[in-house]
Amino acid sequence: MSPTLQDIVSSLQRSGTFVNSLIAALTICGQQLFSSFTFSCPCQVGKNFYYGSAFLVIPALILLIAGYALRSQVWSISSEYCCSCAPRHRRVTPLERRLACLRFLGITGRALVAPLTWLAVTLLTGTYYECAASEFVSVDQYPMFSNVTDSKREEILAGFPCYKEAPSDVDPVREEVALLHRYQSQMLGWILITLTTIIVLVSSCLARCCSPLTSLQHHYWTNHLRNERELFEQAAEEHSRILIRQRIKKLFGFFPGSTDVKHIRIPSCQDW
Amino acid sequence: MSPTLQDIVSSLQRSGTFVNSLIAALTICGQQLFSSFTFSCPCQVGKNFYYGSAFLVIPALILLIAGYALRSQVWSISSEYCCSCAPRHRRVTPLERRLACLRFLGITGRALVAPLTWLAVTLLTGTYYECAASEFVSVDQYPMFSNVTDSKREEILAGFPCYKEAPSDVDPVREEVALLHRYQSQMLGWILITLTTIIVLVSSCLARCCSPLTSLQHHYWTNHLRNERELFEQAAEEHSRILIRQRIKKLFGFFPGSTDVKHIRIPSCQDW
């Protein structure tokens, strides 16, 4: 059974589904942990919106930037095709340009997994949205709000996400507002998820159909890129070690780690 | 005992029953977890239906799309037979076309497992349906609803799934309505399950009987496809490695991993 399981795991790792699922799962767990430890709505007039929006948007932005920056491929592509500082030695063929676009789209897709998961989870949970939107709810239809001043009403509304003490007749209103906000937040979450799914589907269809490579060629090319990186790193490592060994040999008269040291050389001042 | 168990497990994995059961079990667990954490009916006029329907339909749609998109075979079939962007190099024989249809039907069957499980579980549980249908129940036969206005009646009906406070004579009506909705939801679930089973049975009968392949041929063909993929991947991997080794040899002057390095080459600036 173990080779079959290993095959499944390795093919999952290769196909990218596994990595994407792992990123999404980590984001979901991180969001739940983070939110339970740090989030507490200020419940003061004029602050709820900024606080809730910050928790909603800023982590998503940071995850997006991190998703781009952590992929080393981005840097190699950008230095290959976009930097005009380095002198150009070889012509870039149209096929190479299209392949670079394809790789860039793939990286964008991978980088968007975490922020979109963050947004979807926070919207489906609804706590951040509830805090951010608490001041903007309209309560004109409730009779108990008709004889309070505007500032007092704003204060009561801002206190809704905290279960602050309030006139006892406001309690059912708070519950209705909480359900309304949860409804809005989760519907927004569903809309986001649906749109994302449709866009992913259409774009991957287009990328596959109008790609310059057939399915088998794409498979070969992906493997080729991975192998090229691996073997190049291995060869560069060895090349660098051999070069340094030769230089050290010249300087000290023996290889580091060699067992039979015939004679050693005391380097002169010019050698350093 | 262990070899027999291994045989059973491997034959299960090959036949697809195991994978389908795993998908269905994961969907059931996921639905129960998801529903207990996020679902709370808004209980406000005009919102219940959209909220309940969104929770009922959108996850099923997303599971369907994901089920298609995660199968790499879909892409290879679609790029082989459907894409008109790529130039056509070889004629597709009628037998190949029918085999592609057969494979596509198999993938559709696999992709439908998760969404149909989602729909069946949610309908048999009944919570989502209860929320979505709460506003459309007819209560004309109950005497306590005859002397309330239409808007008030709608409000009471929308509040049924939340156990909101209401006039005390409405409580037995709420219980009857809850039982009625649960009955409708579960009967819909049973109808869905029965129809699905019949369709699966009939279509697999037809696929087997009118297939261009006999049972043994089908078995051979399935194995052939798997072997083709495996061996092609192996050959492509080796081909790619040999190609890269030759390039590295040209650049650095030695193969990576070779033990007897005669001389190395320091690459010039043009080589990079």
Add this chain to the structure above:
Amino acid sequence: MSPTLQDIVSSLQRSGTFVNSLIAALTICGQQLFSSFTFSCPCQVGKNFYYGSAFLVIPALILLIAGYALRSQVWSISSEYCCSCAPRHRRVTPLERRLACLRFLGITGRALVAPLTWLAVTLLTGTYYECAASEFVSVDQYPMFSNVTDSKREEILAGFPCYKEAPSDVDPVREEVALLHRYQSQMLGWILITLTTIIVLVSSCLARCCSPLTSLQHHYWTNHLRNERELFEQAAEEHSRILIRQRIKKLFGFFPGSTDVKHIRIPSCQDW
């Protein structure tokens, strides 16, 4: 002790008793879990019967169909002997026809284990039957039902499985009806179990006695079928691998896994 235990287990696995017991135990556990989570009788006139019957019959039907469909032997037998779509190449001898009947009966026996277990467990538990039969009980002998209208009587009867509030003099009638239904349901369950046992005994006697094969022949024939499948799969696997190797040789210029690669070939675009 361990080899003896292994022998017992392996002989159990071969004889089918082990698998049948496993299926029955899984069905019993599944029924109890499923029923405790989802079943709640609607208790409304005209709905109880359909609800109870659906829970009683549909799962049994689905288990029966699944039991047939999951056995790959069914498909090979049906495509060999029943399909008229495929052209007939060889005559089927009467002996072959009788052997196919024997195999089909064996598969039917295995497929009937789960649905019969489901029916027996639900009838012995009695909840589903109580719901389905609640409207059809005759209560003419009770004096308190003589002065209520027919529609009211139907409503009271339909409410019996739910312990709805009712006139207090109906309570003892409800208890008597519940005992009566439980009696009927459990007697039906016992009759089903007894009939099944007798049919299994008689049919296995007949199958052994009137079989065209003696006991030794039957043993030989079972082994022959298993060996045929195994050897055929082995040969098909080898044939397929050789075919694919030749194609890959044409594309890449070398066999995968060969040690002495003279020269490789870079495939042109037309090859893919």
